[in-house]
Structure formats: structure tokens, C-alpha cells
Amino acid sequence: MDTPAPDRLPTLADVAARAGVSTATVSRCLNxxxxxxxxxxxxxxxxxxxxxxxxxxxxxxLAAKRTDTIGAIIPTLDNSIFARGLQAFQSALxxxxxxxxxxxxxxxxxxxxAQIRTLVAxxxxxxxxIGHERDPALYDFLERQGVPxxxxxxxxxxxxxxxxxxxxxxxxxxxxHAVIDRGHRRLATISGYTQANDRTRDRVAGIRDAxxxxxxxxxxxxxxxxxxxxxxGARAFSQVMGNEQPPTAVICGNDLLALGAMRQARRLGxxxxxxxxxxxxxxxxxxxxxxxxxxxxxxxxAEMGTQAAGMLTQMVRxxxxxxxxxxxxxxxxxxxxxxxxx
Amino acid sequence: MDTPAPDRLPTLADVAARAGVSTATVSRCLNxxxxxxxxxxxxxxxxxxxxxxxxxxxxxxLAAKRTDTIGAIIPTLDNSIFARGLQAFQSALxxxxxxxxxxxxxxxxxxxxAQIRTLVAxxxxxxxxIGHERDPALYDFLERQGVPxxxxxxxxxxxxxxxxxxxxxxxxxxxxHAVIDRGHRRLATISGYTQANDRTRDRVAGIRDAxxxxxxxxxxxxxxxxxxxxxxGARAFSQVMGNEQPPTAVICGNDLLALGAMRQARRLGxxxxxxxxxxxxxxxxxxxxxxxxxxxxxxxxAEMGTQAAGMLTQMVRxxxxxxxxxxxxxxxxxxxxxxxxx
DNA sequence: TTGCGCAATGCAAGCGCTTACATTTCCACC
DNA sequence: GGTGGAAATGTAAGCGCTTGCATTGCGCAA
Numbered sequence: 001m002d003t004p005a006p007d008r009l010p011t012l013a014d015v016a017a018r019a020g021v022s023t024a025t026v027s028r029c030l031n032x033x034x035x036x037x038x039x040x041x042x043x044x045x046x047x048x049x050x051x052x053x054x055x056x057x058x059x060x061x062l063a064a065k066r067t068d069t070i071g072a073i074i075p076t077l078d079n080s081i082f083a084r085g086l087q088a089f090q091s092a093l094x095x096x097x098x099x100x101x102x103x104x105x106x107x108x109x110x111x112x113x114a115q116i117r118t119l120v121a122x123x124x125x126x127x128x129x130i131g132h133e134r135d136p137a138l139y140d141f142l143e144r145q146g147v148p149x150x151x152x153x154x155x156x157x158x159x160x161x162x163x164x165x166x167x168x169x170x171x172x173x174x175x176x177h178a179v180i181d182r183g184h185r186r187l188a189t190i191s192g193y194t195q196a197n198d199r200t201r202d203r204v205a206g207i208r209d210a211x212x213x214x215x216x217x218x219x220x221x222x223x224x225x226x227x228x229x230x231x232x233g234a235r236a237f238s239q240v241m242g243n244e245q246p247p248t249a250v251i252c253g254n255d256l257l258a259l260g261a262m263r264q265a266r267r268l269g270x271x272x273x274x275x276x277x278x279x280x281x282x283x284x285x286x287x288x289x290x291x292x293x294x295x296x297x298x299x300x301x302a303e304m305g306t307q308a309a310g311m312l313t314q315m316v317r318x319x320x321x322x323x324x325x326x327x328x329x330x331x332x333x334x335x336x337x338x339x340x341x342x
Numbered sequence: 343m344d345t346p347a348p349d350r351l352p353t354l355a356d357v358a359a360r361a362g363v364s365t366a367t368v369s370r371c372l373n374x375x376x377x378x379x380x381x382x383x384x385x386x387x388x389x390x391x392x393x394x395x396x397x398x399x400x401x402x403x404l405a406a407k408r409t410d411t412i413g414a415i416i417p418t419l420d421n422s423i424f425a426r427g428l429q430a431f432q433s434a435l436x437x438x439x440x441x442x443x444x445x446x447x448x449x450x451x452x453x454x455x456a457q458i459r460t461l462v463a464x465x466x467x468x469x470x471x472i473g474h475e476r477d478p479a480l481y482d483f484l485e486r487q488g489v490p491x492x493x494x495x496x497x498x499x500x501x502x503x504x505x506x507x508x509x510x511x512x513x514x515x516x517x518x519h520a521v522i523d524r525g526h527r528r529l530a531t532i533s534g535y536t537q538a539n540d541r542t543r544d545r546v547a548g549i550r551d552a553x554x555x556x557x558x559x560x561x562x563x564x565x566x567x568x569x570x571x572x573x574x575g576a577r578a579f580s581q582v583m584g585n586e587q588p589p590t591a592v593i594c595g596n597d598l599l600a601l602g603a604m605r606q607a608r609r610l611g612x613x614x615x616x617x618x619x620x621x622x623x624x625x626x627x628x629x630x631x632x633x634x635x636x637x638x639x640x641x642x643x644a645e646m647g648t649q650a651a652g653m654l655t656q657m658v659r660x661x662x663x664x665x666x667x668x669x670x671x672x673x674x675x676x677x678x679x680x681x682x683x684x
Numbered sequence: 685t686t687g688c689g690c691a692a693t694g695c696a697a698g699c700g701c702t703t704a705c706a707t708t709t710c711c712a713c714c
Numbered sequence: 715g716g717t718g719g720a721a722a723t724g725t726a727a728g729c730g731c732t733t734g735c736a737t738t739g740c741g742c743a744a
Contacts, residue, residue, distance in 0.1 A: 009487065011730055022694045027732060037692065052486055057465030058403030059730030062699050067399065069443075069464060076429055078627075083425035087418055090446055094457075099464045101411075102444045104432055115436075122411060122441045123399030144394055145351065230627060263631045285572060289605045291633035353700055364724045369702060379722065401700030404729045 010051040018047040030055065061123055070312055071101040071124030073115045079228060079256065081282040081301055082130075085152075088305030089128065096313040098125075107227075109196045113138055120145050126316040128152055128308050132159045133198045148315040152308050154199055155326040162315070164307045164325040168199045171297050171329040172206030172251075173213070175279055178295075178333060179249045180214045183340035184277065187211070188222035188240040188247035190233055190257045200225075203253050203281060222247060226257070233260025234267075241268065241276070248276055248340050255280035255287045258294055262336060273338030283332055295337035300327040352393040360389040372397065403465055412654055413443040413466030415457045421570060421598065423624040423643055424472075427494075430647030431470065438655040440467075449569075451538045455480055462487055468658040470494055470650050474501045475540045490657040494650050496541055497668040504657070506649045506667040510541045513639050513671040514548030514593075515555070517621055520637075520675060521591045522556045525682035526619065529553070530564035530582040530589035532575055532599045542567075545595050545623060564589060568599070575602025576609075583610065583618070590618055590682045597622035597629045600636055604678060615680030625674055637679035642669040 016023040021040060029036045029044045036044070047053070061067045070093055077083045090100045101124050105112035112129075116138055119127060127142065130153045139161070142149055151163040179187065189207055192200040208218035222240050226232040233256060240247060252258035258280030265272045272278050272292055280287055280296035287294040304327060311322045358365045363382060371378045371386045378386070389395070403409045412435055419425045432442045443466050447454035454471075458480055461469060468490045481503070484491055493505040521529065531549055534542040550560035564582055568574040575598060582589060594600035600622030607614050614620050614634055622629060622638035629636040646669060653664045 012732095013730080023731075024695075024733075025693055028693085031732085035692080040692080052483070054459075054463060054487060056404070056730050057409065057463060058400050058405075058407070058701095059699090060732080061400030061465075062398070062404050062701085063400075063730075063732040065400070065699075065732090067464070077419065077425040077432070078429050080422040080425060083419040083422060087420050087446060090419070090444060091448075094445065094460075099460060100444045102432060102442045103436065104429060106433075117396070118436075118441060121396060121399060122409070123403075141394070145396060230631065259628065259631060286601065286628045289572065289601060289632070354702095355700080365701080366703075366725075367723055370723085373702085377722080382722080398700050400731095401729090402702080404731085405700075405702040407702090407729075 009056070010053045011056070012053075014051055015044065015047045015053050018051060019043040066125050066316075067123040068097060069099045069101050069122075069124055070126050070128065070309075070316070071103065071116075071119030071122070072128040073103045073105055073112055073119065074130055075107045076104050079254070080284050080286075081255070081299070084285075085301035085305040088302040089309050090305075092306040092309030093313070096309060098309070098313055098316075107193070107197070109134060117141070120147055126150070126312045128312055130154075131198045132156055132161065132163070133196055148312070148321070150308055150312045150315065152304050154202070155324065156198070157324050157326075159324075162311065162321050162324050164304055164311055164327070166299055166304075166327050166329050168202035169206040169209065171299070172203040172281065173210045174206075174329075174331055175281070175295075175297050176207040176210030176251060177213065178331060179251060179277065179279060179337060180210060180216065182249075182277070182337065184247075184249040185216065185340070186220070186245060186247045187216075187249055187251060188224070189251045189253065190236040190240065190261060191223060191225050191253040192228045192257075193225050200253055207251055228254055228256050230256050230260035230263065233257035234264035235260075237261035237264040238268070241265075241270070246276070249279070249337070250276060251279050253281055255282040255284045255294060255296055258296065258336070259287070259290055262290065262292075262294070272336050275341055277337045277340075279337050283330075288332070288334065290336070292335035294332075295334045296332050298330040298332050300329065303327050351398070352395045353398070354395075356393055357386065357389045357395050360393060361385040408467050408658070409465040410439060411441045411443055411464075411466055412468050412470065412651075412658070413445065413458075413461030413464070414470040415445045415447055415454055415461065416472055417449045418446050421596070422626050422628075423597070423641070426627075427643035427647045430644040431651050432647075434648040434651030435655070438651060440651070440655055440658075449535070449539070451476060459483070462489055468492065468654045470654055472496075473540045474498055474503065474505070475538055490654070490663070492650055492654045492657065494646050496544070497666065498540070499666050499668075501666075504653065504663050504666050506646055506653055506669070508641055508646075508669050508671050510544035511548040511551065513641070514545040514623065515552045516671075516673055517623070517637075517639050518549040518552030518593060519555065520673060521593060521619065521621060521679060522552060522558065524591075524619070524679065526589075526591040527558065527682070528562070528587060528589045529558075529591050529593060530566070531593045531595065532578040532582065532603060533565060533567050533595040534570045534599075535567050542595055549593055570596055570598050572598050572602035572605065575599035576606035577602075579603035579606040580610070583607075583612070588618070591621070591679070592618060593621050595623055597624040597626045597636060597638055600638065600678070601629070601632055604632065604634075604636070614678050617683055619679045619682075621679050625672075630674070630676065632678070634677035636674075637676045638674050640672040640674050642671065645669050 016026045074082045103115035126148045154165040194201040211218040224236040283296045283298035358368045416424045445457035472495045496507040536543040553560040566578040625638045625640035
């Protein structure tokens with residue numbers, strides 16, 4: 001009944017003593033107020049305020065066996081499309097009473113593996129990951145630990161794990177159709193690295209699909225792989241344009257690469273789309289105000305984030321594995337894509 | 343010595359039993375391998391692997407009274423400059439063995455307050471916050487909870503809390519000097535909302551400082567406040583240019599606003615910088631490839647993130663409050679800033 | 685008035701780990 | 715071989731909360 005020692009934080013027991021009830025009642029009052037009588041609740045609330053009580057996280061996690069925390073590992077926040085998707089994810093998580101633990105992998109499988117283990121060790125109740133492809137041992141580990149996983153940024157219903165995303169391959173096919181239908185025959189793509197990355201691989205495959213659809217030989221597609229980035233895109237553009245048979249359209253794996261390509265075109269004195277068309281993928285906020293505005297694929301980043309938060313919360317709380325969700329992409333046909341020159 | 347029940351995760355005790363040592367030794371081996379003999383360490387390591395042991399977070403946090411987790415609350419990841427700063431922060435945190443808990447406030451003090459309490463309740467050992475200005479009750483709360491705070495994105499040595507950042511006011515003064523020195527006399531600024539935001543307020547004040555320095559009446563500065571964003575920047579630009587005495591230079595509070603302003607200029611048929619100069623603040627990756635390239639202030643986002651991670655780790659582990667750090671900003675004078683027309 | 689059933693509350697056993705302190709082991713040195 | 719002391723390890727007491735089960739109290743029907 002006495003005041004807590006001044007050198008330590010108040011505990012549940014302090015609150016209970018002050019309110020004249022048991023710790024069990026205080027705990028119930030905090031976690032499910034409907035289960036205690038109104039008068040009791042009031043006494044407890046008053047004691048909590050007076051003491052400035054705030055529950056101890058470790059104790060709660062230990063006793064309740066959950067942390068209400070979701071981990072997410074994304075390639076990098078430096079790419080604004082991931083950042084924006086994550087923003088939506090985080091906001092929605094808060095709405096569900098969950099908190100976000102964040103890590104990034106820099107597109108490196110080894111770092112990602114380490115981060116997965118770290119986030120689980122930090123008590124993540126569930127995990128959001130980008131793309132399906134990773135070492136099966138990691139999935140085993142997560143299964144053993146009982147940590148549910150939701151994969152985003154892809155839609156691959158044949159995969160054994162739940163996902164919320166879009167069909168990278170089909171989306172890129174749609175863009176490539178639009179390119180080919182403007183008369184382009186000599187195509188190049190500047191792609192992110194395809195190793196250990198199902199999204200980039202699907203995007204390249206999507207271009208080839210479109211070429212086959214339109215009677216072109218997919219073997220003629222020039223492919224340059226590089227890191228995602230403006231400067232790397234610019235360099236890759238120089239490379240593909242330096243060939244004896246330069247492409248009339250450069251289909252880029254994301255908007256950063258495309259913006260880099262367009263910058264380089266300007267430096268080389270090439271007009272876009274007069275001499276060469278350039279397309280992107282992602283539809284970053286700034287792509288529409290580029291000069292010329294960038295033709296690209298709008299991916300449902302916010303929708304993915306929001307839905308992922310809801311699904312993961314459900315998986316963590318309900319235990320059920322939800323159905324995978326496919327979200328649509330829109331083609332944004334802007335001025336950087338024009339008819340084939342000549 | 344028997345195998346653990348199949349329906350639960352292995353515990354320290356299981357590992358200890360299998361390795362034939364006490365739980366204390368296993369704990370020491372895991373947390374400070376140097377303290378156990380090599381042979382013992384080997385037995386333990388083998389038991390850990392065989393059992394697939396992974397420590398329980400709640401128990402560890404409860405017993406050790408720390409989580410090795412740092413919380414950060416930023417306005418929004420939708421703005422790539424915050425996202426990039428956070429990327430650097432997170433990477434550096436990992437290097438220090440810490441994990442990031444992330445929340446966002448949407449620039450709303452009430453949401454930020456709620457997030458601060460949430461992150462503390464989720465066991466954050468320390469907190470990184472943007473800007474100094476917030477309800478003193480929050481600082482009291484954090485102090486009572488013993489959670490150290492590091493403020494970023496500002497440098498204000500007179501504040502009682504440690505910070506790592508830059509002088510928003512001085513940086514903006516430098517930019518405004520550059521503008522005025524090109525002959526501009528009629529100035530406008532498109533600013534983020536200044537309520538509860540010391541950064542935006544300092545930036546506007548910085549412009550006024552420069553005007554005073556150069557003998558202009560700071561009262562003539564046209565100020566429009568709006569949300570940070572491209573579209574809002576575009577609308578604000580129309581508003582300031584619609585006055586009977588339109589400015590010859592529009593100094594924007596960040597790059598998004600400036601890019602919106604430039605887009606609107608194009609729509610209105612105004613040449614930048616021929617008819618009106620536009621400047622930004624942040625130096626987002628894409629600002630240099632805008633058309634025309636945007637004159638702006640480069641803020642040390644990555645450096646702030648990296649240093650913040652180091653300082654906060656030190657505060658959490660060492661307890662000492664480090665010195666506040668001031669980082670320099672660079673002026674990026676690009677083509678969107680030209681001489682006054684006529 | 686008595687008894688029954690349910691709602692409200694209390695009791696107490698963990699949850700799995702860290703760590704202060706106690707004990708044992710191992711050497712170097714005399 | 716004996717001794718002192720450091721290094722290695724063991725013992726066991728919590729850390730603060732949740733929750734299954736036990737108990738109490740109260741309204742209501744008989």
C-alpha cells in the first residue's frame with residue numbers, strides 16, 4: 001500500500017496495491033476493460049494515472065507469448081516505391097494495434113537471411129517479405145518458430161505461401177505489348193539483377209512473352225542487368241545504345257533506371273521519344289513530372305501495404321492462412337513512349 | 343537429458359541439458375562467448391544447432407531489462423528524404439547490433455504523441471525523433487521511463503536535448519542570399535505548415551534573415567503554407583503568381599513543393615528561370631534531373647541517420663548524453679535559379 | 685428463506701532468461 | 715606436494731506480467 005521505491009518504475013503490483021485490488025484484476029482491466037466492474041475500473045485507471053504506470057514490455061511478451069509486433073524486411077528505403085508501400089503498411093499496422101519492426105536487405109540474400117533471424121529473435125509475431133525466392137532453410141526456420149510469413153510485391157498463386165501483390169510478368173507483358181504495338185522491333189531492357197530476385201526475372205520474362213505474342217524472336221532482346229539506380233541506369237543506357245544495332249525502345253525494370261536512361265539520352269543528344277523510347281516500372285511520384293513524362297506501370301504499392309497489414313494481423317491473431325490476393329497494375333502511357341522512329 | 347516436448351520451442355534449459363552444463367553457462371556462452379571454455383562452447387554450439395534453439399525475446403528482455411531496440415518516429419516515408427535518412431539510420435543501427443521499431447506521425451503532433459507512447463510500451467530502449475518541438479509532458483514521460491531521446495533534422499544547441507542535424511535557418515538564409523544576390527527583390531515562399539514544426543518555421547525565418555541582411559523589408563515576403571507535396575506545391579504556386587505583384591523568385595520549403603511549383607509554371611506557360619526562379623530544400627535524388635535542374639539545399643540526410651544511430655546506441659548503452667552535432671548543408675545552385683528577369 | 689448460477693475477483697504458478705553470489709577447477713609457484 | 719588465486723561453472727532468485735482455476739458475492743427463482 002506504500003508508494004513504490006523512487007528508483008524504479010511502477011509495476012502492476014504497485015497499481016494493484018494502490019487500487020486495492022489484485023494484480024490479476026489490473027491486468028484484466030488493462031487488456032480487456034469489459035471484464036471488470038466499472039467502479040473497479042475507475043479505481044484502477046486513477047491509480048495508473050497517479051503512478052504514471054506503463055506496462056513492462058518484456059514481462060508482457062514473456063507471459064502472453066506475443067509482442068503485437070510485425071517485422072518487415074524490404075530491399076531498401078532508398079527506392080521511394082518501397083518506402084511508400086511501407087508507409088501504407090505501417091499506418092495500417094497501427095490501425096490494427098500492431099507495431100512495425102523494420103529491416104532492410106540491400107537486395108542481398110545473405111543480409112536478408114540475417115535480418116529474418118534478427119527480427120524473429122526480436123519477437124516479431126509475423127513477417128512481411130518481398131518476393132518468394134529465398135533459401136528454403138529460412139522458411140523451415142520460420143515454420144519451426146511458428147512465425148507466419150506474408151510475401152508481397154508478387155503474385156504467384158502456385159507458391160505455398162500467402163502473398164499480396166501483382167503479377168510482375170503479366171504487367172511487363174502489357175507494357176511490352178504497348179511498345180511493340182507502336183512499331184518497335186529492336187528492343188532492349190535494362191533490368192535489375194535477376195539472381196535471387198523473382199520480380200526482376202518475371203519482368204524480363206514478361207517482355208519475352210510479349211515478343212512471342214507479336215511474332216518477334218525473344219532471343220533478339222538485349223538485356224543489361226545492373227543495380228537499381230539513376231546512375232546505373234544511365235550507364236546501362238549508354239551501353240545498349242552503343243551497339244551497332246541500337247534499340248528503338250528501352251524497357252526498364254524500374255523507374256529509377258528509366259529516369260537514368262532518359263538523363264543519359266539527353267546527355268548523348270538523343271531525343272526521347274524521337275530517337276528512342278524509354279519505359280519504366282513502378283510509377284514513382286516523380287515519374288509523371290519527368291521530362292518527358294515517363295511511360296510506366298503503376299504498381300499498387302499503397303494497396304499492397306494496406307492489405308498486407310490486414311492479412312498479416314489476421315494470420316498472427318487468427319492463425320488462419322488467408323487467400324493470396326492479386327492486385328491490378330495500370331499502364332501509364334506517357335510521352336517517353338512514342339512510335340518507332342523513321 | 344531427454345528431448346524437448348515436440349509442441350514447444352526449445353529453451354535455454356533444453357540446450358543446457360543437452361550440452362550437459364547449467365543454464366547460466368549457456369546464457370554466458372550466448373551473450374559473451376569469451377567467458378566460457380572453448381570445449382564447453384563447442385558442446386553448447388552443437389546443442390543449439392541440433393535443437394534449432396533461438397532465444398525467447400520476452401524472457402531476455404524481462405531479465406536483461408533491455409531490448410536492443412531503438413524506436414524512430416518520422417513524419418512520413420512518403421517523402422523520400424525522410425525515407426533515405428531512415429535507411430541510413432537503420433543500416434547503421436544493424437551495425438551496432440540494434441533493431442529499428444518504426445512509426446510515423448503524418449506531421450500530426452497527436453499521432454506522434456501516441457506513437458511515442460506505443461514505441462516505449464513496445465520496449466524501445468531509446469528514441470529518435472524529428473525536431474525538438476513537442477508537448478513537454480512527452481519529454482517528462484520519456485524521462486520517467488528512462489528512455490533517452492535523440493532529436494534529428496535540426497541543430498539547436500540551446501535545447502536541453504541532444505541532437506544531430508543541421509541549422510535549418512542558416513541553411514535557408516544561405517539559399518535566400520543566393521536568390522537575392524541574383525537581383526530578386528519580390529520574393530515568395532511556399533512553406534510547409536509552421537505550426538508545431540520548428541524546421542519549417544526556421545526555414546521561413548531564414549529567408550527573412552537574408553532579406554534583412556540585404557536591406558529588404560522582410561514584411562514583403564509572401565508566405566503560403568501548405569502540406570508538403572507536389573500537387574499542393576503546384577496549387578500554392580498558382581496562388582502566389584496570381585497576385586498583382588507576382589514574385590520573381592519562389593523559395594520553397596522543400597523539393598516536393600518546388601517540383602510542384604515548376605510543374606505548375608510549365609502549365610501556366612511560365613519559363614523557369616526565365617520568368618520566375620524556383621528553389622527547393624532537401625536535394626532529393628531526382629531534383630538534379632528535373633527540368634530545369636532544381637536549385638536546392640543539400641541536407642546531410644545519410645550522415646544524420648548514420649550518426650544518430652551511433653549516438654543513440656551510445657546513449658542507450660553508455661548512459662552518457664553525447665554532445666549535439668551540427669552537420670553542414672551545401673547549396674546546390676542549379677538552373678532553376680536564374681537572374682531576375684528584365 | 686434457501687439454493688443455484690453466473691459475474692467479478694483473487695490466488696499463485698509459471699513464462700524463459702540473466703546475473704549475483706557460491707562453488708569448483710585448474711595452474712603457477714613455492 | 716601444498717597453497718593461493720584466478721578462471722570456469724553452478725545455483726537459484728528474481729524480472730513483471732498473464733491466465734487457469736478457485737473463491738466470493740449477488741440476483742433471482744423456487
